[in-house]
Amino acid sequence: MGAFLDKPKTEKHNENGMGNGLRYGLSSMQGWRVEMEDAHSAVIGLPGLKDWSFFAVFDGHAGARVSAYCAEQLLEAITSNEDFQVPGDDGSLSHDCLQKGIKTGFLSLDSRIREIPEILSGEDKSGSTAVAVLISPKHVIFANCGDSRGVLSSGKKMSFSTKDHKPINPIEKERIQNAGGSVMIQRVNGSLAVSRALGDFEYKNVQGKGPCEQLVSPEPEIYVEERTAHDEFIVLACDGIWDVMSNEELCDFIRSRMLITDNLELICNQVVDTCLYKGSRDNMSIVIICMDGAPSVSDEAKQREAELDARLEEKIKEILDHSEPPEAPLLSYIMHLLASKEIEGLPPGGGLCAKRTTIEQIINRLCPSRIDSLSSFFYC
Helix, strand or coil: CCCEEEEEEEEEEEEEEEECCEEEEEEEEEEEECCCCEEEEEEEEECCEEEEEEEEEEEEECCCHHHHHHHHHHHHHHHCCCCCCCCCCCCCCCHHHHHHHHHHHHHHHHHHHHCCHHHHCCCCCCEECEEEEEECCCEEEEEEECCCEEEEEECCEEEEECCCCCCCCHHHHHHHHHCCCCEECCEECCCECCCECEECHHHCCCCCCCHHHCCCECCCEEEEEECCCCEEEEEEECHHHHCCCCHHHHHHHHHHHHCCCCCHHHHHHHHHHHHHHHCCCCCEEEEEEECCCCCCCCHHHHHHHHHHHHHHHHHHHHHHHHCCCCCCCHHHHHHHHHHCCCCCCCCCCCHHHHHHHHHHHHHHHHCHHHHHHCCCCCCC
């Protein structure tokens, strides 16, 4: 769980789609980790519920088997169990029945995971967080198990966030201790950093305790939000994103990028790159789901961005003209000096790190002979 590469793997997996009045984009990157353990789901139009959609992010640990299995099976586990009841003809929805069905889906999936041969034998000890959202014509239903997170931006501000399940949370700590475990260095038994997850069966073997009473629980917290005309976008992301950006920072950053481009894949890529340059050492996955109230591309915002790029180029020229840059690495040197300057108009939430690619392009253009010196990383 703690092993890192000598340099990050920055290749990205991207997807996008649209339907049911939604647009989505997603991106994932392995980053500094030795293995890619994240997975995701994106489904527009569900069986028997064509005007519903489902999205989820899964952050695996100690291996990728459980996260991959969850990505394939969670939606079916939720919608096929008898506790999950579809809304009536008038669109009305029983919140209690809906929440019961989602919870049953999570618990039944966890039981199925236990029967995977490699897990049953103890050969595979992996687990996974899960944050999912079901979007109906009238509601947004979040389900969270672990420390991946979902947020809703509405009315030009972050209006809702799921809660992370950490061992130090009082309710979580009480359950862990009641099951005979302990919380040390903010981890379950000094080892696992999350208190709820799918899989992780070495923490789910306490005799006389039900599945939701174990050291690690597979029970999701479920939140039902009514949709409004002011809803802008939903973000689902693993902790590789949230480790370096707050809810408000990420929403502000995404909102500012939506004024410049309607390409959600590109915005997801910009988020992942910015988090990498901010110092994230984990796998990173993000899904952005665009809703009716999302910002539209603005010529004024595009002009402001162009002016920012021109200011950056001017400052880089000044640095190159009035200092003696080291032989290598030039990019780190430039970024370090820019970080000490007042630069108006940097992207909210992203700051200078959000412009690193642009800065690299400017340096390549101004100093083509130094292109081989641009490979090092600078953390903002």
